[in-house]
Amino acid sequence: MTSSTPTAAPTTSAPTTSAPAPPAGAPADADADRTADASVPRPALLSVDDDPAVSRAVARDLRRRYGSRYRVVRAESGDAALEALRELKLRGEQVAVLLADHRMPGMTGIEFLEQAMDLFPQARRVLLTAYADTEAAIDAVNVVDLDHYLLKPWAPPEEKLYPVIDAQLDAWAVSAPPPVPQAKVVGHRWSARSSQVREFLARNQVSYRWFASDSAEGRRLLDAAGVDESAVPLVVTPDGEPLSAPDDATLAARVGLATSPTTDxxxxxxxxxxxxxxxxxxxxxxxxxxxxxxxxxxxxxxxxxxxxxxxxxxxxxxxxxxxxxxxxxxxxxxxxxxxxxxxxxxxxxxxxxxxxxxxxxxxxxxxxxxxxxxxxxYRELDGPGLSALTGRGVYYGSALTEAPACEDQDVFVVGGANSAGQSAMHLSRTARSVTLVVRGEHLSSSMSHYLVEQLAANPKVRVRTCCEVVEAVGDDHLERLVLRDSRTGEKEEVETSHAFVFIGAxxxxxxxxxxxxxxxxxxxxxxxxxxxxxxxxxxxxxxxxxxxxxxxxxxxxxxxxxxxxxxxxxxxxxxxxxxxxxxxxxxxxxx
The missing domain is CATH 3.50.50.60 (FAD/NAD(P)-binding domain)
Known part of the structure; x- marks a missing residue:
């Protein structure tokens, strides 16, 4: 992290581009002046401060110097700023710098920057603090890889604000990926290959939009590509090329990932x-x-x-x-x-x-x-129906793209090691209940003590020891699991549409x-x-x-x-x- 007394740096030479309409959740003045070419969005500078006067002052000073080359977006709460970032992400736009006030009700600046990292990891992160909060700013290095903290007030901006932003923009320009329009994926909700494609794109940080094949937009995309539902998953690349059920290598190459070495x-x-x-x-x-x-x-x-x-x-x-x-x-x-x-x-x-x-x-x-x-x-479960329903309700590992679908659902996690415990805690945030199915007698024999304590204190999590999954039941997707008590041999059917498996290496x-x-x-x-x-x-x-x-x-x-x-x-x-x-x-x- 840089010190709170920055050194002046030359202004970045980012090209002049234009901006689309402001994202939902952002105030009306989030859309800065436009240039003649409205097709290419400018990288964004986003500031968030719960004090309206300070928020306007930050945006004013940023626009004065950077408005011709960057789009200035401001928000007055962490939630509103995150919503604006999500909209920018969905559009495939870039965010160059994030400036967040530390003391905000509901969500501090550090908490906001931590969540913002998941959306725009390349964005430079600046915390606005009072002199009394410098210790918190220093602690933020471990949490959000803070790039700079800026003391308030920053007047005059020519001496205290602009040199900081110039330096951050220079650093961002070196590491920022080129803007890439968003890919689109059309598939069935319970298609194993559709799930694999979405997981592949998500894990490789490729932005995409998902459309069910029976939705209006999904049908329009299938018609435009000249294929029917039997061809899903359909991937439409950022440059508009349709790919019908592509393998990973083809998909990676078409969305711009490096798939071959540059030398031999x-x-x-x-x-x-x-x-x-x-x-x-x-x-x-x-x-x-x-x-x-x-x-x-x-x-x-x-x-x-x-x-x-x-x-x-x-x-x-x-x-x-x-x-x-x-x-x-x-x-x-x-x-x-x-x-x-x-x-x-x-x-x-x-x-x-x-x-x-x-x-x-x-x-x-x-x-x-x-x-x-x-x-x-992860070792695979053995039993009737389990192989057939893999990717259609039965998932090995923490399927990133499936977690949102578990909201208000009864979810099962199979395994007794740290990965299973971490997944159970994560899913419990939105699921109605999470049942941890453990073959052994005690969690403590295979899971870290801190996780055992967290699970025991979580009212949404139930731990069933000496228990194993022996069968999965369902037509096009998982509907029920059959559990067996290893002590008594008794079997029990439980209703669920999601089971995440972590049962050894x-x-x-x-x-x-x-x-x-x-x-x-x-x-x-x-x-x-x-x-x-x-x-x-x-x-x-x-x-x-x-x-x-x-x-x-x-x-x-x-x-x-x-x-x-x-x-x-x-x-x-x-x-x-x-x-x-x-x-x-x-x-x-x-x-």
């Missing part, structure tokens, strides 16, 4: 974009290694789907998995790491000093070293069969776990033992949940990713 050889290729992979990509690139990260779906892994991580160091108020993932991704990219999405790795070949990662599309990426950070998948390592040593469950062995009475494994070609995170193949490392005996925690995965880069350097020095 790197110092380090990271397989998997969870916390371990992102950490390795960040440290590798920042230390001068040509680094590429290859991810099959979206960065973040299981941690990226977590609704709230409350025991990660440095975030005393917790942080969502999506926020943590997006910050890490931006850091890695800023240091020069390439992130390749929708690329499914199917094989690894070792040829002399080169390692070649084979992708499902037939392409090959070479590197001096490879880090395996492919993580784990299965490593994503089948593609490594015959390439590196794995344990009986498929987790990759590394370092000391490979040694036989202190001696390197059979076939080890070097005169030194494997490094701590090195697999049975020299120059191939493993980190995170895919490694045998790993801690299965975000912090340990991040640490292993950083440690792996240190060992990569040591390996490269010997080539």
């Amino acid at each position: 050889f790197y110092d380090l290729v990271v397989v998997g974009g969870g916390p371990a992979g992102l950490s390795a990509a960040l440290y590798g690139a920042s230390e001068g290694l040509r680094t590429a990260l290859v991810e099959r779906v979206a960065t973040g892994g299981q941690a990226g789907q977590s609704s709230r991580i409350e025991n990660y160091l440095g975030f005393p108020d917790g942080v969502s998995g999506a926020q943590l993932t997006e910050r890490a991704r931006r850091q890695a990219v800023r240091f020069g790491a390439e992130i390749v999405l929708a690329a499914d790795v199917v094989g690894l070949d070792v040829q002399g000093s080169a390692r070649h990662v084979r992708l499902a599309d037939g392409s090959v990426v070479g590197a001096h070293t490879v880090l395996l950070a492919s993580g784990v998948a 299965v490593p994503r390592t089948d593609w490594l069969d015959g390439t590196v040593a794995r344990d009986a469950r498929g987790f990759v062995l590394a370092g000391p776990d490979l040694l036989d009475e202190g001696r390197p494994p059979s076939g080890w070609p070097l005169d030194r033992p494997p490094y701590h995170l090195e697999t049975s193949r020299p120059g191939v490392f493993v980190a995170g949940d895919a490694r045998a005996e790993s801690a299965k925690r975000v912090a340990s995965a991040v640490g292993e990713g950083a440690m792996a880069v240190m060992l990569v350097h040591r390996y490269l020095e010997q080539l």
